[in-house]
Amino acid sequence: MRANPKDVNTGVYYIDGDVASGYGALAAGCKFVAGYPITPSTEAAEAFARIAPKAGAMFIQMEDELGSIAAVVGASWAGVKSMTITSGPGYSLMMETIGFGAMLETPFVLLNIQRGGPSTGVPTKTGQADMMQSRWGSHGDYELIALSPDSPQELFDYTIKAFNLAERYRCPVMIMSDECVGHMTEKVVIPPADEIEIEPRRFYAGPKDKYLPFKPDEDLIPKMAKAGDGYNLYISGLTHDERGYPAENGGCQSVYTKRLVDKIRLNKDKIIELKEEGLEDAEVVVISYGISSRVAVRGIEMAREEGIRVGSLRLVTVWPFPDERIAELAKKVKAFVVPEINYGQIAFEVERCSHGMANVILVPHGGAGVHHPDDIYNAIEYARRLEGRVEGVIEQKTRLERLVFEERIKLSE
Amino acid sequence: MNPFITAFAKGIERSGVDPIKVSVVSDIPFDPGVVNHLHIDFFHTIRGRAIAFGTGLKLGNPALQVVPIIGDLVTLGGNHFVHAGRRNMDLLVICVNNFVYRKIAGELAPSIPPSFSPYSTFEEPFNVPHLANSCGAIYTARWTALHTDELTLSVSEALKKRGFCVIEVLLPGPNYYRRIKEIESDLVNFYYENSVIRDGEDPRNVGITPEGKIVVGKFTDKERPTFIDSYNAQLSSVLGDEFIPYGG
Amino acid sequence: MTVLKAVKSRVKHPMDNLLRMDRIPHIWCPGCGIGIAVSAFAAALDKAKIDLDKVAIVSGIGCTGRVAGYVKIDSFHTTHGRAIAFATGIKLGNPEIKVVVFSGDGDLISIGGNHFIHAARRNMDMLVICVNNFIYAMTGGQVAPTTPLKAYATTSPFGCVEPPFNIPYIADSSGAVYVARWTALHVRRLTNSLVEALNKRGFSVVEVISPCAMYYSRINRLGDGLDMMKFYHDNAEIKHGEDTKNLDIGFQTKIIVGKFVDRERPSYLESYNRWLSEMKDGTP
Numbered sequence: 001m002r003a004n005p006k007d008v009n010t011g012v013y014y015i016d017g018d019v020a021s022g023y024g025a026l027a028a029g030c031k032f033v034a035g036y037p038i039t040p041s042t043e044a045a046e047a048f049a050r051i052a053p054k055a056g057a058m059f060i061q062m063e064d065e066l067g068s069i070a071a072v073v074g075a076s077w078a079g080v081k082s083m084t085i086t087s088g089p090g091y092s093l094m095m096e097t098i099g100f101g102a103m104l105e106t107p108f109v110l111l112n113i114q115r116g117g118p119s120t121g122v123p124t125k126t127g128q129a130d131m132m133q134s135r136w137g138s139h140g141d142y143e144l145i146a147l148s149p150d151s152p153q154e155l156f157d158y159t160i161k162a163f164n165l166a167e168r169y170r171c172p173v174m175i176m177s178d179e180c181v182g183h184m185t186e187k188v189v190i191p192p193a194d195e196i197e198i199e200p201r202r203f204y205a206g207p208k209d210k211y212l213p214f215k216p217d218e219d220l221i222p223k224m225a226k227a228g229d230g231y232n233l234y235i236s237g238l239t240h241d242e243r244g245y246p247a248e249n250g251g252c253q254s255v256y257t258k259r260l261v262d263k264i265r266l267n268k269d270k271i272i273e274l275k276e277e278g279l280e281d282a283e284v285v286v287i288s289y290g291i292s293s294r295v296a297v298r299g300i301e302m303a304r305e306e307g308i309r310v311g312s313l314r315l316v317t318v319w320p321f322p323d324e325r326i327a328e329l330a331k332k333v334k335a336f337v338v339p340e341i342n343y344g345q346i347a348f349e350v351e352r353c354s355h356g357m358a359n360v361i362l363v364p365h366g367g368a369g370v371h372h373p374d375d376i377y378n379a380i381e382y383a384r385r386l387e388g389r390v391e392g393v394i395e396q397k398t399r400l401e402r403l404v405f406e407e408r409i410k411l412s413e
Numbered sequence: 414m415n416p417f418i419t420a421f422a423k424g425i426e427r428s429g430v431d432p433i434k435v436s437v438v439s440d441i442p443f444d445p446g447v448v449n450h451l452h453i454d455f456f457h458t459i460r461g462r463a464i465a466f467g468t469g470l471k472l473g474n475p476a477l478q479v480v481p482i483i484g485d486l487v488t489l490g491g492n493h494f495v496h497a498g499r500r501n502m503d504l505l506v507i508c509v510n511n512f513v514y515r516k517i518a519g520e521l522a523p524s525i526p527p528s529f530s531p532y533s534t535f536e537e538p539f540n541v542p543h544l545a546n547s548c549g550a551i552y553t554a555r556w557t558a559l560h561t562d563e564l565t566l567s568v569s570e571a572l573k574k575r576g577f578c579v580i581e582v583l584l585p586g587p588n589y590y591r592r593i594k595e596i597e598s599d600l601v602n603f604y605y606e607n608s609v610i611r612d613g614e615d616p617r618n619v620g621i622t623p624e625g626k627i628v629v630g631k632f633t634d635k636e637r638p639t640f641i642d643s644y645n646a647q648l649s650s651v652l653g654d655e656f657i658p659y660g661g
Numbered sequence: 662m663t664v665l666k667a668v669k670s671r672v673k674h675p676m677d678n679l680l681r682m683d684r685i686p687h688i689w690c691p692g693c694g695i696g697i698a699v700s701a702f703a704a705a706l707d708k709a710k711i712d713l714d715k716v717a718i719v720s721g722i723g724c725t726g727r728v729a730g731y732v733k734i735d736s737f738h739t740t741h742g743r744a745i746a747f748a749t750g751i752k753l754g755n756p757e758i759k760v761v762v763f764s765g766d767g768d769l770i771s772i773g774g775n776h777f778i779h780a781a782r783r784n785m786d787m788l789v790i791c792v793n794n795f796i797y798a799m800t801g802g803q804v805a806p807t808t809p810l811k812a813y814a815t816t817s818p819f820g821c822v823e824p825p826f827n828i829p830y831i832a833d834s835s836g837a838v839y840v841a842r843w844t845a846l847h848v849r850r851l852t853n854s855l856v857e858a859l860n861k862r863g864f865s866v867v868e869v870i871s872p873c874a875m876y877y878s879r880i881n882r883l884g885d886g887l888d889m890m891k892f893y894h895d896n897a898e899i900k901h902g903e904d905t906k907n908l909d910i911g912f913q914t915k916i917i918v919g920k921f922v923d924r925e926r927p928s929y930l931e932s933y934n935r936w937l938s939e940m941k942d943g944t945p
Binding site: 097 | 471
C-alpha cells in the first residue's frame with residue numbers, strides 16, 4: 001500500500017534526526033504518539049506535535065513514560081498505528097509494558113534516542129549502551145525487532161520501515177538510535193507519497209464468531225482485530241490460548257512463548273537488513289551500528305590506505321541478530337573489530353556467533369562522545385597482526401582511555 | 414459472579430449504549446463467560462496501567478466507551494488517575510474497593526490477615542470521591558455491594574456522560590469474595606447498618622473513618638469539556654481550516 | 662575575573678555556610694526564580710534554628726532538580742519523579758532527619774504525581790517545596806501539567822488544551838497538613854512560610870510560582886524575568902485560609918497566594934508506632 005499524501009510532507013529538508021523521525025512516523029501512517037519530554041529525544045515529539053493536527057493525528061504528552069507506553073499499546077488495539085518516543089531513564093520505565101505489548105502481539109514503534117547512562121548519566125550526550133536492554137529488558141521470553149539508523153535520512157526511512165515491520169510481525173519494534181544521530185542536522189529528502197510503501201494493518205476479515213485473536217496463520221502471525229467492532233475481544237497479559245482466554249498451564253505457556261520467539265526467529269531472513277561492503281576478500285571485518293558506523297568509515301579508509309584488506313558489516317537490524325552471517329564470515333576472516341559506545345554488548349554477540357573461529361576486538365567508548373577514527377584504525381591494524389586465536393573478546397585500549405587512565409589528564413572542571 | 418458485575422451489566426443495558434462499543438480495561442482478569450455474555454471487549458492489562466491504556470484506547474478510537482475497572486484502589490495507577498481526571502479524559506473509572514480492613518470491619522473480620530487489606534492497616538485510605546473530584550472528575554459516586562439498584566443507575570448515568578467519571582464500589586473483590594464467602598452475608602449486614610445515603614454531599618466529607626458511617630451516594634455531577642473537545646476547539650481556533658478535527 | 666576573585670576572598674557572603682559556594686556560578690538562566698527560592702530556603706534554614714547536619718535535601722530532575730547540588734547540607738539528586746519516594750526512604754531509614762524535597766512541577770506533579778498523593782495520604786513527615794514555572798524548562802519548554810490553558814509550549818504548539826493542576830488543592834485533598842503558595846516576589850513571606858513548614862510534623866507543601874524567562878515567557882511573549890515580577894506584583898493577591906479549590910491559575914490571570922491549610926494529623930510514623938504498640942500479642 002502507498003502512503004496517504006496527507007501524511008507525507010514531501011520536500012527537501014535540512015533537519016535533525018529526531019525531527020526526521022517525527023516526519024517519518026506521520027508518513028508511515030502513525031496516528032497516535034504519546035510521549036514525555038526527555039533529552040535528547042524531545043525534538044521528535046515536538047515535530048510530531050506540530051504536524052500531526054494537520055493530518056488528523058494526535059500527540060499527547062502523558063504524565064510519565066509508564067503512561068505513554070500504556071497509551072500507545074491501548075491505541076494500537078483501538079486500531080491505529082502508534083509510537084512512543086523516549087531515551088535512557090524513560091526507556092527503563094517502559095520495560096514492563098514493552099513485555100506486555102510483546103505478550104499481546106501489539107504492533108507499535110518505540111524510538112529510543114540513546115544517551116549516556118546509567119541513571120541520569122549524560123542527558124545531552126551520546127551512548128549506545130541500551131542495546132542489550134532493548135533485547136532483554138522486559139522479563140520473560142519474547143523476541144522483538146530493533147533497528148539502528150546512522151543518519152537523519154535513515155531515521156526518516158527506518159521509522160517507516162519500523163512501522164511496516166511492526167504491522168507485518170505484530171511485535172514492538174525499537175528504533176535504537178543515539179544522541180549523535182538524533183541531533184545531527186543533515187539533508188533529508190522526503191519523497192512523494194506514492195514512492196513510500198507502507199504496510200497496512202492486517203485485520204481479520206472472516207466471520208465474526210469464528211475469530212480467534214491469537215490463532216496464527218502459516219507464518220506464525222495472527223490477524224488482528226480492533227476494539228469496538230463486535231469481536232468480543234478478550235485480551236490479557238496472562239498467558240492465553242488462541243481465544244485470548246487465560247490458560248496458565250505449562251503446555252500453553254510453552255506453545256505460546258515458543259511462537260512469540262519463533263515468529264521472529266523463523267522469519268529472520270526476511271527481517272534482517274545488513275549493509276555489507278568489501279567483504280569478498282577481507283581479512284578483518286568491522287561490525288558496527290548507529291553512529292559508530294559513521295566513525296568506522298574513516299577508520300576503514302585509513303586502514304585501506306595502508307593496504308589492509310578490511311570489510312564493513314553494518315547492522316541496520318540489530319535484533320534479531322544475524323548469527324548465521326557472522327558465523328559464515330568467521331570461517332573466512334581473521335578478526336572482527338566491533339566499535340561501540342559501551343564496554344561490550346554487541347561485541348559479545350559477535351564473539352558468540354564466531355564460534356572461536358575469528359578473533360573479536362572490542363573498541364569501547366564510555367559515552368558522551370564518539371570514537372576517534374584512529375582507535376578503529378589501530379584496532380584493525382592490531383587485528384591483522386595478531387597471530388593465532390585468542391579466547392574471548394579482546395578489549396582495545398583507546399586513545400581517550402590512555403589519556404585519562406595513563407596520562408591522568410583531567411578532562412573536566 | 415458478584416453483585417457488581419450484575420449491576421454493571423444492567424447499567425450498560427439501561428444506558429442504551431451499544432455494548433459492542435464498550436471496552437472494559439481492567440487489571441484483574443474477568444470471567445470470559447461474563448465478557449461474552451455482555452458483548453463487550455475486554456482488556457486485562459498490567460497492574461496500575463488500566464487508565465493509561467484506556468486513554469490510548471479512547472484516543473485511538475473516540476467512538477469507544479472505555480471503562481477502566483481498577484481493582485487496587487489507586488495505588489499503582491494513582492498518577493494516571495489524577496492526570497486523566499485533570500484532562501477530563503472521557504472514561505468511566507470504576508474503583509472496586511475491596512476493603513477488608515480491620516479498622517472498619519472491626520469485629521467483623523478479625524480472622525482476615527492484614528495481607529488482605531489494600532493498605533497496611535494503620536494507613537489512612539484515600540477518600541476516592543474527593544481525590545477524583547479535586548483532580549477534575551465530572552461525576553463521582555460511591556456505592557456498596559448492597560446498593561445494586563443505585564449502582565446500576567450510576568453506571569448508566571455515567572456511561573451517558575462525556576468526561577471523567579468515577580464510581581467507587583465497596584465490595585469484596587472477586588478473589589476475596591470466594592475465600593470469605595462465609596462472612597459475605599455479614600458484610601452485607603455491615604454495609605446495611607453502617608452506610609448512609611447522602612446524594613450531593615461535598616466529597617471532602619465522605620472519607621471513610623473507623624468511627625463514622627460510610628457515606629454513599631452520588632456526589633458530583635457537573636459538565637466540563639472533555640480532552641478531545643478542548644483539543645478540537647483550541648486547535649481549530651488556532652489552525653482554522655488546516656486542522657482536521659480529531660475523531661471525526 | 663581577578664577583581665571578582667579578590668572581592669570573593671575579602672567579602673564573606675552571609676549564606677556561605679548554607680550554600681556550596683564552590684559550585685557557584687549556578688546553571689540557572691538570568692531572570693529565573695529558582696535562585697530566589699533557594700535563598701529563601703537557605704534563610705529559612707538559618708531562621709528555623711535546626712541542626713543542619715540533620716537536614717537532607719532531595720531533588721529530582723529538571724531545573725529545580727539542580728537545587729540539591731547548591732545547598733550545603735546532605736543533598737541527593739535523584740531520578741526523575743522519584744524525589745518523594747527517595748525522601749520517604751531517608752525519613753523511614755532515619756526518622757531524626759528532617760527531609761526536604763525541593764523540585765519542580767513536572768518532576769513532582771507529573772511523573773511523580775503518584776508519590777506526591779500517596780506521601781500526602783500517608784502524611785509522611787517531609788517538606789515539599791515545589792517550584793512551579795508552568796513548563797518543562799530543562800528539556801526546552803514542553804507543556805507541563807501546570808501549563809495554563811491556551812498557553813504555548815513546544816509540545817502544545819497550538820496552545821495548551823489540558824486544564825492545569827491546582828497544586829494546593831491536590832495536596833490538600835490528598836491529606837497534606839500544611840499548604841501554602843507564594844511567588845518568587847514574596848521572598849519574606851515565602852521564607853516565613855518555609856520556617857513554619859520546617860517546624861511542622863507531617864506532609865507540608867509550599868508552592869513557589871517562579872518566572873521562566875528563557876522558555877515560558879519567551880514562547881508566550883511575556884517579557885523577561887523582571888516583567889514577570891511586575892506581573893506578580895500587580896496580580897498576586899494574598900488570601901490566607903482561602904478554600905484550596907478556588908486556587909486555579911489561568912493564563913496571565915490573578916494568582917491567589919497565601920497559607921491555605923495548617924492542620925494536625927498524625928504523621929505516618931506516629932500512626933505506625935501507635936498501631937504497632939496497640940498490637941500487643943498480635944491483636945489490636
